Amino acid sequence: MSNDLIIEQNGDAMLLTLNRPQRRNALSMSLSAELVGAFEKARDATDINYLIIKGAGEHFCAGDDITEMPKWGNANDVMRRVRYYQHMANTLEELDKITIAAVDGMAVGGGLEITMACDFVIATERALWGMPEVDVGITPGWGGTTRMARLIGRRMTKEINLIGALHGARRAVDLTLWNRIVPIGALDAEVNHLLEVFRVKNHQAVRQLKFIINRGVECDLYTAQGFEALSGALSGAVNGAWQVPDADQGSGVVDFASKKGKWDQRRPLARNFWVD
Secondary structure, three states: OOOOEEEEEEOOEEEEEEOOHHHOOOEOHHHHHHHHHHHHHHHHOOOOOEEEEEEOOOOOEOOEOHHHHHHHOOHHHHHHHHHHHHHHHHHHHOOOOEEEEEEOOEEEOHHHHHHHOOOEEEEEOOOEEEOHHHHHOOOOOOOOOHHHHHHHOHHHHHHHHHHOOOEEHHHHHHOOOOOEEEOOOOHHHHHHHHHHHHHOOOHHHHHHHHHHHHHHOOOOHHHHHHHHHHHHHHHHHHOOOOOOOOOOOOHHHHHHHHOOHHHHHHHHHHOOOOOO
C-alpha cells in the first residue's frame, strides 16, 4: 500500500485524501486501485454513514495520469481498464452513504468524473473544472459524457467535452453540476456544517431517498413512481406499521424450515399445477 491515498475515519465519517500533490493528485493506476478498495470497504462497512473525498495540496484531482496511459496496453486492455474505472465510479455512486467531494483547485477529467458520482460537491471559489481529453486525442470513459449528460443535458455536455475549456466554480453551480461555492480556507468548515445537518436526520430515510432518486432518474415516470411507492411502504414498515393482515408476518419462512403449516398447505397445491 502506497501513501497516495490517505484513509481516515472520524466516527461515522470516512475521509479519503488523494495524496499526489506533486502530480496535482492525478489518478495513477495504483491510486485508482486504492480508491476502488476504499470505496468497497466503505460499501461493506455498517459503521460509516458519510464519505468525504478531497485532494492534498492546492488541487482536488487533475484526472487520469496521462503519462501512464502507454502502460494500459492494447485496445482490449484499455477497454478493460475503462470498465474498471466505471466500476470505481459506479461503486462510489451506489454507496448507501452520503458522499461529498470537497474541491479546491483543479477538478478536471477523471477528477471531475469523481465529483459527478458524489451526492454533494462543495468547491472553493478558485476551483476549476472541465473535460480537456479532446485535446489529448482521447475520450472520457467513466462519466464525462454519460453522467454529465444526465446532470446538465446533452447540449452543455457537448460544449464541455468538444471544446475542452476550463471553467470556474460559479458556472458549475449555475449548471447544477456542483452544489456550493465557499471562500478559500472555508472548505473543511462547510463540509462539517453539512455533516452536522445530516447527522440529526433519519438515516434510513436518507438511504431510501438516495436510492429512489438515483434509480428513478434512469427510468420512465411510472417505473420511478413504483420506487417511490415501495419506499413509502418501507418507511411505514421501519417506523412500526409493518404488520399487514394478509401477509405471513414471517411465518412462511418458519414453516418452510419445519416443512409444516403454510408450507405444507401451499406446496402440495402448487407443485404440479398445470405442469402437464
